[in-house]
Amino acid sequence: MQIVALAGGVGAARFLRGLLRAAPPGQICIVVNTGDDREFYGVQVSPDLDIVTYTLAGVVDEAAGYGLEGDSFATVEALARLGHATWFRLGDGDFATALHRTQRLRAGAGLAQIAAEICAAYGVAARILPMSEAPCPTFVTLTDGRTLHFEEYLAREGAPDSVRGVDLSAARRAAAGPGVLDALAAADAILLCPSNPVVSIGPILAVRGVRDALARARAPVVGISPIVGGAPVKGPADKLLRGIGAEVSARGVAELYRGLCDGFVIDERDRAQSRDIEALGMHCLATDTLMRDAQISRALAESALELARTIASRKTGPRQTSRSAPHKTAPWLPE
């Protein structure tokens, strides 16, 4: 069974840890958001690629949700002394990853090849594919009129409430990264990790050809809600959902994924929303999605895969129509 998971960083990490326990790594391919990528201190940082790699390697700083466990911060501290703004706290080990990426990019290697090299060095057997090799910066516009790179919004400004909109136009113009569309076409199950739907899954869906590939895929597409009881488990998803006019709920996320997902997994605390979600044309499963330990993460991944299998067994033949008609009103999903 070939599994393709669309993932951001922090929000996806625990789920991916579970997925790795639920399926052999050789069957797992993760398509990762690169909308947060940016040059910091002269080196090329891919926050979500690094988080996913470190997570699958078992070396991520679990408390922070990003960075290498036990990493030091001597370089950023010395950069601060040299007058640099160091709101992006890149660890010393993280610098090595970014230095490697920067050198290899300069030598002409592609982001996908570089991601594979970093995976090999860290012993990650699953495939990790950047959503695109073109620069795809995600911008957040605030009510005061300022437009910030997503990392400026998140790390520098501390994710303020005053979001007016999200600009995914760079991702809209970008071609999918090597292997991405093929992996979606060949998949037996496609999962949307419980990542931020607006700035993690959104950019991947915005990349040219990805939504078409999802619509044409023979595999069922199953999303997992990152919202539990009306609030995100981690991160600023509530502010960004509000900013694009969506409801901060499992149902609100399902609405964004309408026409894209065949199935949607929500937390048992949100079971009352099941009927509304089914009405959007998705099979809905309610279970424990608060991944307090590796066992719960694994159980959630198994539930999502089981839902995909159930959907696949029910439908043979061409794609159900609902998935080929993406929800037109979500402004973060360009037509």
Next chain:
Amino acid sequence: MQIVALAGGVGAARFLRGLLRAAPPGQICIVVNTGDDREFYGVQVSPDLDIVTYTLAGVVDEAAGYGLEGDSFATVEALARLGHATWFRLGDGDFATALHRTQRLRAGAGLAQIAAEICAAYGVAARILPMSEAPCPTFVTLTDGRTLHFEEYLAREGAPDSVRGVDLSAARRAAAGPGVLDALAAADAILLCPSNPVVSIGPILAVRGVRDALARARAPVVGISPIVGGAPVKGPADKLLRGIGAEVSARGVAELYRGLCDGFVIDERDRAQSRDIEALGMHCLATDTLMRDAQISRALAESALELARTIASRKTGPRQTSRSAPHKTAPWLPE
């Protein structure tokens, strides 16, 4: 009294620490070898500039002779994991200096301006001037025919004996850095630190205009021998001296500086060579040059300055002829 000191890295460090105790920092200008500069891991490293800056700031790792005291090595260790050859052990704090330099160079700043920024950040009041802003790599040729960048020779190969020659042709083609020739012209005393004469002082002397500026300078030029009792105090000077056919002795170094120096300070253990050195046209002073502590470093700097003052008081009028006729036979000093 304006003092200009020509310096490499490790060999000069203890002497410069003494000089800083012997004169106010506002009177000190250090012209630093950039022949060891190279890109490592995608960042621009200036080993001697960094050693001199850290030394004057009092933050150098005194045991190693380079790098920041108490620095960590998480980035190089992570780079090793990523498959990089990490024989050049750049510390995490050192990476910040190199990242700053790399970014500023890319933004169009010059090496001298960047050196001043790093000095300001580290609270160094003395002026530190790169000998040149052009790339001036020093190459060492071995008897097996290989030609290595100096850092490859020193750090990667461990300074083998089999030196056949030293290539300073890049420095020969390079223009002096901003302020260098002016500082030499305005100096009251010019010191050649007890650095490696072949690969630390040699490249500075090779830079276009530097030997002319020394010949025309009104200030006396005083060298300090890095060789004591027939061996270098630190580093591979013996191998490099032998490699260019020079004697490994205070006298051997004085011969290389013939026509450049008015005075030469040697260790009291080498007092027997004084007469030979005087015969080269230099005033010779024998004293304790083994800088086991800061007091001895200071006393040595004071002795060198006192010798310069004595020479200056004896000669008024135009430069003595010996200094304007550089020794023609030293192959490392291009004509």
